[in-house]
Amino acid sequence: MPTETPRPMRRQILTFAVVGVINTATYYGFYLLFLIALPYLGAHVLAFLLSMTGSFFLNARFTYRTRPTWRKFLLFPLTNAANFLITTAGVYVIVGVLHHGSRFAPLGASMAAIPVTFVVSRWIMVPKAGTA
Template sequence: IGFVISMIGSFFLNSYFTYKIKPTLAQFFQFPLTYVVNITVSTSALYLLVDLMHMNETVSPILASVIAIPFTFVISKKILVQKA
């Protein structure tokens, strides 16, 4: 339930504050793709950092999250910002 609430909140906050757009239903249903990308990139980065590069298991999740942020931003922008 918390995951769904955070996704809905993120959608509206990104729509109104980050991109200053009026959200649509189509965008609402596409927005979960940003979470799929985030989870995929951060999990892959975590695997590379810990298992292949033998980095510290405490620091690696933070670095993996930082790596995933640009990917998530690009996908959310493609979904939420309509081309004229």
């Protein structure tokens, strides 16, 4: 008999996805803006850092409904460490190895990192959820 995802978890996954879409749009807007003056990897890193800060506050407020604290803010980059490594390697492979354009490379590279980011994000933002 298949187990059903509890309602709060489903809400978190859905909200995480919506925040992810907003975060991706923010990241991509910054990326295109910075791409005017920076090489693609520099634009990627700067856009990533700015969008990660916004993601922290949106996830704290809407996804996990928890108060943002300095501790969580300082730990939050861990939620994006795997995402950063996967997307950075993906951007490099798509642009540097496969010689595709740099404009859409980050969008394709980010897809594989989403599940990992959710699991680690939930563990940081709702510590008791990891022990349940």
